Amino acid sequence: MELTATAGAVLDCARVNSIRLQFSNREHGDLVLSPGVRGVGHDATGMLALVEDPGKALVQFSVDRRGIWMQVRDDVRGIHINGRPVRHMAMLRLGDAIHVDGHRLTLCGPQPPPPPGPEPGAPARTASSMVLRGIGGPHHGRALPLDKPCLVGGLRSCDLHIDEPSFAERHARLEPHPDGAILRDLGSEQGSWVNGWPVRHALLQPGAQLIFGSQHRFVLEAPTTPPLAALSDPFRDLELGRSASGSGNGAPTVRHPIRRVPWLLLAALLLAGALSLLLLYGVR
Secondary structure, X not given: OOOOOOOOOOOOOOOHHHOEEEEOOOOOOOEEOOOEEEEEEEOOOOOEEEXXXXXXXXXXXXXXXXEEEEEEOOOXXXXXXXXXXXXXXXXXXXXXXXXXXXXXXEEEOOOOOOOOOOOOOOOOOOOOOOEEEEEEOOOOOOEEEOOOOEEEEOOOOOOEEOOOOOOOOOOEEEEEEOOEEEEEEOOOOOOEEEOOEEEOEEEEOOOOEEEEOOOEXXXXXXXXXXXXXXXXXXXXXXXXXXXXXXXXXXOOOOOOHHHHHHHHHHHHHHHHHHHHHHHHHOOO
């Protein structure tokens, strides 16, 4: 399989240039992954860099509306994501550790802003309904509503229990905020990771990806709920259409489906009666 340079669709993200590969010890500049397909290989000095020629790329990164994907050239070995070998292709998440040619690269997204301070005299703002969803580790698939402060720590009594020996008993607290959630560190030693950045206190916006400990990965989501009226009355739109037709606008009348049931039932009974009479008197 040969790597191609076909550009993908543009990522629907205003800060897409914030997606970058960051060297572990920051000995080199970050490799910015712009929308489309970018290859990473060796430059003239033998160091890892962005390359234009697909034939010289060890790996290619595709950034589009579906997410971020990495494709490995067929003859390249030793590529790992979070310690797991990758032979052909893998989907990436912010905060993933990628090992290429002896270098450790971290996939970083937008750096989270610090939490906002109190605004004197500002009216109270209603906290939005956010969900912390597990995408890796023992909590994979779990959805934790953030409608109230959530304590993260090693204690079993914590709202989000992280079962690791070195994890602080009271690591951090997640607080609901109108723009997402606020992460407040409670004096832990290692802090947390958000979008690939080490942080202690930050404002988390929808889509932010968090890592607690060594393998506990989460994403902050803003769920959408259908209107209750649409769920409670499935024929509401039909009734609205019939009311509109009666206002003289010339629209055709929309009949309620339930009113056709008696006529269908009566026709079925008549048909059954006719068949019964035919069988009774027709065969002699």
